[in-house]
Structures are given as C-alpha cells and as structure tokens.
Amino acid sequence: MSRIEIRTVDVVQYLKPLREGGSLPAIVQASDDFLYVLKFKGSGQGKKALIAELIGGLLAQDIGLKVPELVFMNLDDSFSKTEPDEEIQDLLKFSVGLNLGLHFLSGAITYDPLVSIADSLSASKVVLLDSMITNIDRTVKNTNLLNWNKELWLIDHGASLYFHHNWKNWETHLTRTFPNIKDHVLLERANHLTEASREIQALINRDKITKIVSLIPEDWLKDESTTLTSSEMRNAYVDFLCSKLDKIDLLAKEASDAR
Numbered sequence: 001m002s003r004i005e006i007r008t009v010d011v012v013q014y015l016k017p018l019r020e021g022g023s024l025p026a027i028v029q030a031s032d033d034f035l036y037v038l039k040f041k042g043s044g045q046g047k048k049a050l051i052a053e054l055i056g057g058l059l060a061q062d063i064g065l066k067v068p069e070l071v072f073m074n075l076d077d078s079f080s081k082t083e084p085d086e087e088i089q090d091l092l093k094f095s096v097g098l099n100l101g102l103h104f105l106s107g108a109i110t111y112d113p114l115v116s117i118a119d120s121l122s123a124s125k126v127v128l129l130d131s132m133i134t135n136i137d138r139t140v141k142n143t144n145l146l147n148w149n150k151e152l153w154l155i156d157h158g159a160s161l162y163f164h165h166n167w168k169n170w171e172t173h174l175t176r177t178f179p180n181i182k183d184h185v186l187l188e189r190a191n192h193l194t195e196a197s198r199e200i201q202a203l204i205n206r207d208k209i210t211k212i213v214s215l216i217p218e219d220w221l222k223d224e225s226t227t228l229t230s231s232e233m234r235n236a237y238v239d240f241l242c243s244k245l246d247k248i249d250l251l252a253k254e255a256s257d258a259r
Contacts, residue, residue: 004058004211008072009101011038014079017088023049023158024091027104030073036101038073039158042094047220048165049158050100055237056133056157057102058212063125063203066153068103072217075099098217102155111145111152113185118145118152123189124196126154131178131251132200132244133160139183163240167226170236174243177250182258190259193252206242213237 009030017026023043030036041047057067080092109116118126126145130138137159138144144156163173181187190196213234221230228236244251 004208004215006070006072006215007032008074008098009034009036010074010076011079011099014083014092017085024088026088028073028101030071030101035104035106036071036073037068037104037155038075039100039102040075040091040095041097041099041220042091045158047222048161051164051216051220051237052133052160053100053102053156053158054216055212055241056129056135056160057154058215059133059204059209059241060126060129060154060157062208062212063129063200065122065125065129066151068105068153068155071101071103073099073101098219105146105148105153108146108148108153111143111147111185113140113143113188116145116147116152117150118186118189120189121192121196121199122152123186124192125200126152126186127181127184127190127255128193128196128200128248128251130160130184131181131255132241132248133157134162134173134178134180135160136162136180138185140185143185145185161237161240164233164237167223167228167233167236170240174240177247177254179254179258181251181255184255187255187259190255193256197248197252200248201245204245206238206245209241209245210238213241 013029015027023045028038060067077096083089146153163170
C-alpha cells in the first residue's frame with residue numbers, strides 16, 4: 001500500500017475571514033510560517049465537509065491533479081477569546097482541536113471558462129473525479145478552480161460525498177451514477193475521457209482508497225445522527241468510492257453523452 005502522510009501544524013495567527021459561502025473559512029498563519037486557508041470543523045457544514053475536502057483533495061493528487069497541500073491544523077481556545085466578531089468567535093470556539101488547511105496560493109486567479117488554462121486530459125480527469133465523489137459544486141457559478149503559475153489547481157471539495165449526510169440510506173448511492181455532471185464547468189473541454197478513465201484505474205485502487213480514508217481523524221467521525229461506528233463509516237466511504245471506481249467507464253460514458 002502506498003504511503004500517504006499529512007503534516008500537522010498549529011495555527012499561530014488568525015489573519016482574515018473569507019466571507020464566501022456559508023462556511024466562513026479564513027486565511028491563517030501556521031507554525032511553519034506558511035499561510036493557509038483554514039476550513040473549520042465548527043462551521044455550518046461541519047466535519048463532513050472536512051472529510052469530503054480531505055478525501056477529494058487526496059484522490060485528486062493521486063490521479064495527478066494539482067491541489068494545494070492539505071494539512072491538519074491545530075486550533076487552540078485562545079483565538080475565540082480575543083475575537084471581537086461574535087459569529088467568528090463562536091466558529092473559533094466550536095473548532096478547537098484538529099481542522100483542515102489548504103496552502104494559500106498567493107496571486108492565484110479564479111478559473112474563468114472563457115479565458116483560463118485547462119488542458120483536455122486534466123479537464124477529463126477533473127470531470128471523472130467529480131463524478132466519482134459526487135461533487136455538485138464545480139459549475140460555472142462556482143468553479144472551485146484556480147489558475148496559479150499557469151497551471152490548473154483544484155480547491156474546495158466540501159460539497160462532495162453527499163451520501164454521508166444521511167447514513168440511513170447511504171447504500172442506495174452505491175449503484176447510482178452522477179447526472180449532475182451535465183453542469184460541470186470543465187465538461188466542454190473534457191474530450192479525453194477514455195484516456196482519463198484508464199489513467200485513474202491505473203493510479204487508484206482499493207488499497208489507496210483505504211489508506212486515504214484511514215487518515216480521517218477519529219473526532220471527525222463522531223456523528224450523533226447515526227448508530228454507525230467510526231469503523232463502519234470508514235468502510236462505507238471505501239465501499240462507496242470503490243463502487244464508483246468500478247463504474248468509471250459508465251461515468252465516462254455519462255459525461256461524454258452530456259457533452
């Protein structure tokens with residue numbers, strides 16, 4: 001099994017909130033002196049968004065796509081005590097402990113489908129990745145893509161894996177495809193879907209998926225809405241993703257037909 005590691009750093013300075021969407025991420029400085037976009041476990045989208053962010057980002061990296069480095073970020077309780085904004089104060093208070101950060105790409109430009117850079121094979125891989133993880137949030141309205149140093153970078157996978165918002169019916173998602181792919185911002189450029197599916201099959205397998213899922217912090221899997229144990233949830237994530245990998249040709253055909 002391939003070795004995957006994620007560094008853990010401490011938040012040392014809260015710099016500014018990013019008031020986009022409902023989760024209120026922030027730019028922070030960490031103990032390694034780098035800047036990160038910090039995603040909070042105490043946000044409205046909660047720990048499940050962090051799990052989706054972690055899994056989506058690591059899968060993207062494994063299939064050769066560019067994602068800002070993901071790190072676990074320790075947040076202590078001192079930040080909430082000095083924050084004057086009550087909304088941010090509560091967010092910091094409920095997020096003490098382990099959160100998720102993405103390396104801040106200074107000077108990156110939001111992807112614009114009319115002028116931005118995206119080669120066809122990369123676009124095809126992104127389309128198939130988003131089909132696998134059921135990412136409903138990579139549309140023209142909200143691309144969640146950046147151009148940085150003339151390359152395409154993927155950010156924000158928190159809206160993926162929406163099956164985990166209702167554990168009672170999660171198994172019904174195993175046989176589904178992803179019709180929402182018709183709205184994908186890169187679909188028009190994704191004309192190497194067959195080649196992309198072959199590469200994904202060569203680079204991803206059950207062992208790699210299991211290793212990625214094993215990195216989910218135990219605390220993020222505490223869920224009062226279900227009787228499933230954390231081990232059962234991990235197995236569910238693996239089974240779900242493997243079911244999509246098994247259907248990669250079907251997902252590629254669905255995307256091709258949608259084009």
